Amino acid sequence: MLTLHQVLARFANSVSLSSSHLHPLFTNKRTILTGLISLLLLSPKFLRLLGLTGPRRLSYIPPGRERVLILGASSGIGKSLAEHYSKRGAYVCVIGRRAVLVDEVVQECRGLSGKEGRTLGVTADFTQVDDMVRVRNIIREEWGGLDTLVVAAGVSALQPLMDVAGAHGITGRNPSESVQSTTEGIQCAKDVADAATKGNYVGPLVAAVTFIPLLQATSPSPSVLLISSLASVIPAPTRTLYASTKAAALVLYQALSIEHPRIRFTHFMPSTVEGDFRASAVDAGPVREQDPNRHGLKRADVARRCIRAVDEGERTVFMPWTMGLAHLAYWIIPGVIEWAARRNIFRLFLLTQNVLED
Numbered sequence: 001m002l003t004l005h006q007v008l009a010r011f012a013n014s015v016s017l018s019s020s021h022l023h024p025l026f027t028n029k030r031t032i033l034t035g036l037i038s039l040l041l042l043s044p045k046f047l048r049l050l051g052l053t054g055p056r057r058l059s060y061i062p063p064g065r066e067r068v069l070i071l072g073a074s075s076g077i078g079k080s081l082a083e084h085y086s087k088r089g090a091y092v093c094v095i096g097r098r099a100v101l102v103d104e105v106v107q108e109c110r111g112l113s114g115k116e117g118r119t120l121g122v123t124a125d126f127t128q129v130d131d132m133v134r135v136r137n138i139i140r141e142e143w144g145g146l147d148t149l150v151v152a153a154g155v156s157a158l159q160p161l162m163d164v165a166g167a168h169g170i171t172g173r174n175p176s177e178s179v180q181s182t183t184e185g186i187q188c189a190k191d192v193a194d195a196a197t198k199g200n201y202v203g204p205l206v207a208a209v210t211f212i213p214l215l216q217a218t219s220p221s222p223s224v225l226l227i228s229s230l231a232s233v234i235p236a237p238t239r240t241l242y243a244s245t246k247a248a249a250l251v252l253y254q255a256l257s258i259e260h261p262r263i264r265f266t267h268f269m270p271s272t273v274e275g276d277f278r279a280s281a282v283d284a285g286p287v288r289e290q291d292p293n294r295h296g297l298k299r300a301d302v303a304r305r306c307i308r309a310v311d312e313g314e315r316t317v318f319m320p321w322t323m324g325l326a327h328l329a330y331w332i333i334p335g336v337i338e339w340a341a342r343r344n345i346f347r348l349f350l351l352t353q354n355v356l357e358d
C-alpha cells in the first residue's frame with residue numbers, strides 16, 4: 001500500500017511533468033499550487049476532516065485520567081480552564097497567590113468533578129523557584145506524574161512607555177525639546193519593565209524548567225499550553241511592555257518546542273478577554289480601551305477552545321481565528337496593520353464580530 005508521502009510525491013511529479021511544455025510563468029504557478037495543495041493535504045486538520053486521524057492524545061490519556069496543572073487558576077481564563085477540566089473528570093491542580101481564591105476554586109472544582117481526590121490547590125507564586133519545586137513535589141506525591149501543564153498566569157501593563165517614564169506628551173508627531181525623560185523617569189520605566197518581565201517571562205521560564213522533565217518522564221503524551229496574547233505578535237500602542245514580555249515568553253516556548261519534540265506545545269493567542277486582568281497592571285494608570293466585559297471574548301469560550309487545541313495538539317491558535325489573518329497581513333502590509341492597531345480598529349472589529357456572534 002502507498003503511504004501518504006508516496007502519493008503526494010507521485011502527484012507532485014505528475015504535475016511538474018505535465019507542466020514541462022508550458023510557459024515558465026504558468027509552470028511557476030503550477031509549482032506554487034502544488035506546494036499549497038501538498039501543505040493542505042498534509043495538515044492535521046485536513047486529515048482529521050477525512051477521518052484519517054483522530055485526536056490521538058485522547059486515546060493515550062482519556063479525559064478522566066488526565067493530570068492537569070494550571071498556573072494562574074485563582075481567577076480568569078485559568079479558573080475557567082480548571083472548571084472545564086474538572087467537569088470532564090480530570091485531575092486538576094489549581095495554583096495562584098491569593099489563598100482565599102485558590103480555596104474557592106478548589107471547592108467549586110470538587111463540586112463539578114463529582115469524583116473524590118481529583119482536585120488539589122496550592123498557594124504559590126510561579127516566579128519563585130522554591131514555590132514551583134514545592135508544587136512539583138506535591139504533584140509527584142499525589143498523582144505520580146503530570147500530563148498537561150497550563151501556563152495562564154501573567155500581568156498586564158497599560159501605559160505608553162514614555163508615559164511610564166514621566167515624559168508625557170512626546171508620543172505622536174509633536175516632538176518637543178522641552179520634554180525629556182529624567183533619571184527618575186528612566187529608572188521608573190526600568191522598574192516597571194522588571195515587574196512585567198518577572199510576571200510574563202521569568203514565571204513561564206521557571207515553570208518550564210521545573211515541569212518539563214516531570215512531563216517527559218511521567219506522561220504517555222505530554223502537553224504544554226501557554227496562554228500568550230494577540231499582542232505578542234501584533235503589538236499595540238500602550239502595550240509596549242506587555243506585548244514585548246509576552247512575546248519573549250512565546251519565543252521561549254516556541255524554542256522549547258523544538259528542543260522537546262515529544263511534548264506537544266500549544267500557543268494560544270486570544271484578543272481581549274472579559275474579566276479583571278487589567279487590575280494586575282504593573283504600571284497602574286488610566287486604561288485606554290473600553291470595558292473588556294462588554295466587548296471581550298467570553299472566558300468559558302476561551303477555555304473550551306484551549307482544551308480542544310490541547311486535545312488535538314494544535315500548535316498556534318488565534319482567537320478569533322480571523323486575527324491569524326491579521327498576523328499574516330502584518331508581514332505583507334505592516335504599515336496598514338500598524339495604522340489599524342494605532343487607531344484601535346481591531347477592537348472595533350472584534351466588538352462588531354462579538355455582537356454579530358451573540
Ligand SMILES: NC(=O)c1ccc[n+]([C@@H]2O[C@H](COP(=O)([O-])OP(=O)(O)OC[C@H]3O[C@@H](n4cnc5c(N)ncnc54)[C@H](OP(=O)(O)O)[C@@H]3O)[C@@H](O)[C@H]2O)c1
Nearest residue numbers: 072074075076077096097098125126153154229272273277
Ligand atoms: N484578559 C485579557 O484580555 C487577555 C488577552 C490576551 C491574553 N491574556 C493572557 O491570559 C492570561 C490570563 O489572563 P486573565 O484574563 O485570566 O487574567 P486574571 O484574571 O488576572 O488571571 C491571572 C491569573 O494569574 C495568576 N497569577 C498572576 N501572577 C501570578 C504569579 N506570579 N504566580 C502565580 N499566579 C499568578 C492570578 O492569580 P493570583 O493573583 O492569585 O496569583 C490569576 O489567577 C494572562 O497570561 C494574559 O496575558 C489575557
